[in-house]
Amino acid sequence: MRCFLYSALVVLLSFTGIQAQTATSQPTPSSLLERAERALYRSDATMLDFTTQLKDKAGRIQSGISGKMYLQGDAFRLEYGTITAVYTTGTLTYYDSAEQTLTISTPSAEELLQINPLYFLRSRAKGYQSSLRRSTPQHATVLFTPMNTRGSITNIIAVFQQSNGLPSQLVFLAKDKSQLTAKIGRVTHRATYPSSFFQLDAKDYPGCEVVDLR
Template sequence: MNKLVSKILLFLLMLTTFQGLQAQKGAKETAVDPQAKKLLDKATAAFDSKSGLTIDFSLIMENLREGGKRQTIPGKILLRGDHFKLSVAGVDTYFDGKTEYVYVEKNKEVTITNPSQEDLKDINPLFLMKSYQSGYKMRYAGAVSVNGKELEMIDLYPNDLSNDYSIITIVLDKASLVLQSVKMQGKAGINTVLDVTKVTKKALADSEFVFNTDAHKGVEVIDLR
């Protein structure tokens, strides 16, 4: 799983597990803005992935060091608990809770592995979120109007100052509190924006999270289990 995939998972899994960000105890509670928490509490309900959730998105990379040069990558992720299928940039990554399948279409090959506990920190939603769920201060950043749409903004500030990002901004539709975008402001001058274009709640079968070799004739299978 490359860094781009991990970044996408982090974005989307933050949305399905806002509770983790709100579960800070003791002194950290003073860093949680009550208004921001209230909004995220309500938004959480819209991103319940227990039975199945499909999210279409665009990932926008903005390089401020090169005059704001932008690269846009469309993608889709299917989520159900710790299972997922992520399709982005010609690569489909499947994880069924035990086995990972990475299918690279242009190479016509799929690599199959059973990730170790250490590997799971990069690819498993639950492991990924554990490193982030209590590491942020939270602040309500206000309401704005963009193209006639009223939006609410919440800023998250990492407690770990060595983090690559200084601020993560979550944007919600003011009326429905449905997620619109997440922006990570990079310290190195590279910003990453996830624009959510569609969210569909639908039950997902186990087969959605396993690569089907029968349906991909001629594909080279590299089984590293």
């Protein structure tokens, strides 16, 4: 009887240890953000394919785009359809070849999210509260809620790949019940670009209309 109790105790303690190890192996939002930031914003440049889809409150698709994104430090460049957009040192410049317009602005943090959904990962979701919603061996899902409730975004749901830390999907939920979904495709790295790659100048687009919103 004493031998049986001892054996049962060993099994129980072993099981408890396994449970503890499993619990501590759960990723935290901060660790996921740190891995994502390191994976996307290394010392070199990052190139990735992306798609976005906007749905209204009834679930109807309003728009969808696919393109390429280039990340380097705090600067980024987007290319999709007729649009080429660059952001650096607080200024966003984008050229629309269909309209032949070059627009210059100083976007807010929330406007930046709408232009580049990955940008909030650069600051590791500063200004957002976070909670882990689900974790599997393949993916981890985190819910982000803005601390400032005056904006139009109510929540951001991010899905991270456990294998490499990269985000695979970001869903932005707005107060008007619309939903923007961004999906990340192939990600590659290369040597850094010259600073001119993240700049657009009117002289490069002869005859374009310049719209300065600063």
